[in-house]
Amino acid sequence: MTTLSTSWSRRSGWFDSTGREQRIKDYIELTRKLIWQRQATFLAATMLSAFYFDALRMVACYGLVLFSEVFDLMLSPAARKWTDDNPRTGRMLLIRITFNTVLSALAIGFFVIQLAVQQHTGGHFTPLFFLFAASLFAAMNNSQMIGILLLRLSIYSGAFMFITFYDVFRYQPPIYSRTWLEFFTSVFVLYFIADMSLAFYKQYQERLEQLKKVREENRRTKAAYEIKSQFLSTVSHELRTPLTSIKASLDLVNNGVLGEVPENLRPALAIAAKNSHRLANLIDDLLDLQKIEAGEMVFHFDKIDVAELVKEAVESTKSYADHLGIHVATVLPTQEMQMRGDHSRLIQVMHNLMSNALKFSREGGTVQVRVEARGPKVRISVQDEGVGIPENARDKVFGKFSQVDSSDIRKVGGTGLGMNITKQIVERHEGKVDYESKLGEGSTFYVEFDRLPEAAGDEDARNPVALTA
Ligand code: ADP
Numbered sequence: 001m002t003t004l005s006t007s008w009s010r011r012s013g014w015f016d017s018t019g020r021e022q023r024i025k026d027y028i029e030l031t032r033k034l035i036w037q038r039q040a041t042f043l044a045a046t047m048l049s050a051f052y053f054d055a056l057r058m059v060a061c062y063g064l065v066l067f068s069e070v071f072d073l074m075l076s077p078a079a080r081k082w083t084d085d086n087p088r089t090g091r092m093l094l095i096r097i098t099f100n101t102v103l104s105a106l107a108i109g110f111f112v113i114q115l116a117v118q119q120h121t122g123g124h125f126t127p128l129f130f131l132f133a134a135s136l137f138a139a140m141n142n143s144q145m146i147g148i149l150l151l152r153l154s155i156y157s158g159a160f161m162f163i164t165f166y167d168v169f170r171y172q173p174p175i176y177s178r179t180w181l182e183f184f185t186s187v188f189v190l191y192f193i194a195d196m197s198l199a200f201y202k203q204y205q206e207r208l209e210q211l212k213k214v215r216e217e218n219r220r221t222k223a224a225y226e227i228k229s230q231f232l233s234t235v236s237h238e239l240r241t242p243l244t245s246i247k248a249s250l251d252l253v254n255n256g257v258l259g260e261v262p263e264n265l266r267p268a269l270a271i272a273a274k275n276s277h278r279l280a281n282l283i284d285d286l287l288d289l290q291k292i293e294a295g296e297m298v299f300h301f302d303k304i305d306v307a308e309l310v311k312e313a314v315e316s317t318k319s320y321a322d323h324l325g326i327h328v329a330t331v332l333p334t335q336e337m338q339m340r341g342d343h344s345r346l347i348q349v350m351h352n353l354m355s356n357a358l359k360f361s362r363e364g365g366t367v368q369v370r371v372e373a374r375g376p377k378v379r380i381s382v383q384d385e386g387v388g389i390p391e392n393a394r395d396k397v398f399g400k401f402s403q404v405d406s407s408d409i410r411k412v413g414g415t416g417l418g419m420n421i422t423k424q425i426v427e428r429h430e431g432k433v434d435y436e437s438k439l440g441e442g443s444t445f446y447v448e449f450d451r452l453p454e455a456a457g458d459e460d461a462r463n464p465v466a467l468t469a
Contacts, residue, residue, distance in 0.1 A: 068104035313350030
């Protein structure tokens with residue numbers, strides 16, 4: 001394979017082989033994109049010439065050009081699928097591009113020569129101008145493949161030279177005549193086109209270099225990101241096992257299972273237990289985040305009774321709510337509402353919403369959890385009367401490691417990951433999470449999911465009436 005690629009690379013060395021795949025693809029893609037623009041120009045030139053010159057010959061030349069255009073179009077699908085490690089297709093594409101270029105340049109050259117020979121006097125403004133336009137078009141749009149561009153331009157140059165030299169040959173005029181002036185002007189125009197081609201080629205070359213740099217940068221960022229994720233995952237796993245046993249031991253000691261704890265040790269042990277719980281939460285969040293980002297978080301989708309899910313979540317946060325002195329009210333619909341989802345991940349979502357509502361509430365406040373139908377959706381909302389969220393803080397609420405109040409005087413703890421994880425879990429359920437909030441008055445966070453059809457047409461389900469506290 002290496003020998004094949006090298007020999008292909010050497011053989012195609014007549015055009016710059018750096019970024020070969022990109023060049024060929026860019027060339028074919030641009031040729032395809034500009035097809036209608038070229039067709040309009042060809043058609044206008046043919047109609048104009050057919051009116052003033054021999055119509056049959058003009059239309060025949062146009063037919064030849066059309067033929068090469070169809071050939072060009074046919075290259076597109078093969079080029080899209082092609083990658084540089086398939087040298088056979090690459091060679092085939094290059095041969096066909098070369099063939100098409102020769103065909104279409106000869107057709108255009110022949111077309112303008114036909115015009116020139118039908119004019120009996122000098123001053124071949126029309127054919128020379130057509131040729132100039134075609135050369136400029138090639139210089140601007142074929143700079144991806146310098147060899148192909150040169151091939152086309154040399155055929156055009158041949159036509160240029162032929163048209164002007166034909167008159168010199170036909171009339172053998174003196175050097176100070178208009179015919180010679182026209183000849184020298186053509187040489188000047190050819191130089192101008194070559195200069196333009198070089199400028200466009202350099203521009204394309206720079207773009208290609210930039211693209212290479214961006215790709216390299218992208219590759220490095222990706223590699224660094226993967227290393228970071230791997231590192232995070234290893235560290236978190238290594239921390240979790242010893243931490244679990246520290247946490248369990250501290251809980252045993254604090255609960256008096258291992259015997260009476262001396263009074264003077266209690267505050268220190270309570271702080272140790274609280275912080276070990278915080279650390280464990282942080283590690284769990286980090287592992288979840290890493291799993292989500294690596295696409296490794298597994299979801300087991302099942303039919304879920306939304307009211308049951310909410311009851312379970314409320315029940316499990318009851319002791320935390322009692323500890324903070326906050327009343328939790330639940331508003332459930334009379335009719336059953338079902339959705340598809342991963343039960344434990346949805347419980348995790350509910351925990352995040354509820355623990356935030358509780359921890360940002362003031363003592364004595366109420367948190368209301370409500371389930372209601374919203375058209376074909378079911379909405380679960382968690383409303384608190386807490387500190388609220390200032391406007392334009394959405395990015396902070398749903399960002400990673402970000403908190404609205406991240407100052408040192410912040411009273412409540414947290415990782416700044418919960419809502420980000422929540423959002424990603426909800427999105428994996430094709431649902432949405434959002435909030436409404438007023439600073440100082442409280443917030444309502446809600447998640448919405450598709451309801452399963454059995455419950456979707458149920459009118460009663462839209463009116464939450466049953467209240468449980
Ligand atoms: P944290 O671990 O800090 O709670 P989250 O990702 O769960 O992180 O939430 C991000 C931030 O969004 C919180 O730090 C807080 O500033 C804000 N926030 C979330 N829920 C509420 C709420 N119910 N009331 C006020 N602020 C909230």
